[in-house]
Amino acid sequence: MNRIEAMLIYQSSLGGSGRPCAGRECPECGGSQNLHKHGIYWRHLGLEGDERVQVQRYLCPRCGHTWSVIPEGMMPYRSLEVARFEELADKRFGLADGDARSPPATEKEEGCIRRAHKVLSKRIPFLCGLLGQQMPVLGGKDICGFWRAMRELGSTEGILGRLARDFKTSLLGCYRSLRSFWERENASV
Known part of the structure; x- marks a missing residue:
């Protein structure tokens, strides 16, 4: 069935x-x-x-x-809001503004961002391939370099929308509903 x-x-x-x-x-x-x-x-x-x-x-x-x-x-599929995810990732990778001090990450937020970064580090080559010449060539799983380059393209919310609209994917996974039609034909239900 x-x-x-x-x-x-x-x-x-x-x-x-x-x-x-x-x-x-x-x-x-x-x-x-x-x-x-x-x-x-x-x-x-x-x-x-x-x-x-x-x-x-x-x-x-x-x-x-x-x-x-x-x-x-x-x-x-995550309960962490995009703005808070962006704020914590920017802070982790040294992109946070010195002007505004954000509240420190709670234990739950730390766990969530750690798991998200683990998943994101595995998707760097795939996402760099999608974004093409807009992204520098990154070796291996350089998540810090990837995050800095990606954030130069815009906000995380804008990038999520663009990935969904133009490439049928997301930062943290290829969701079945966002796959392009040629990938969905081979996907198991």
Whole structure:
């Protein structure tokens, strides 16, 4: 039996539209029907889990896949917010402004950023290949050099949106819903 997975996309990748377009967006069927609203769920915002944000879900009536449109400022599949992730990474790699002192990372934030950097260091060659001539040639897993070069391209939130929109990927993983159509054809469900 095939398991139907939920898809995650950013609001910014909708191009100003209020909902995903099944004809262009659905990775399974490329259907021509409009997606239907399919309820909501609440996602924890921040590592403490005391704040929650509403995430709208959509259903492709043709193939039955559901989509979740996550708000700007959230990391896909992570509870650490993009702005805080950027702040902590900038501090770790020596890019933090001397003007404003940010609060120190909590134990949970340290663990989350450490795991994220471990994953990111494995994706450096892949991401450098995607960003092409905009990134310098980096040897091995030089995460500090990669982060500095990437931050010269813009904010982390802008880069996440660009990776999702232009390359169908993210900083920390190739999510099934963000893969290009030729990769999705070979992906197991």
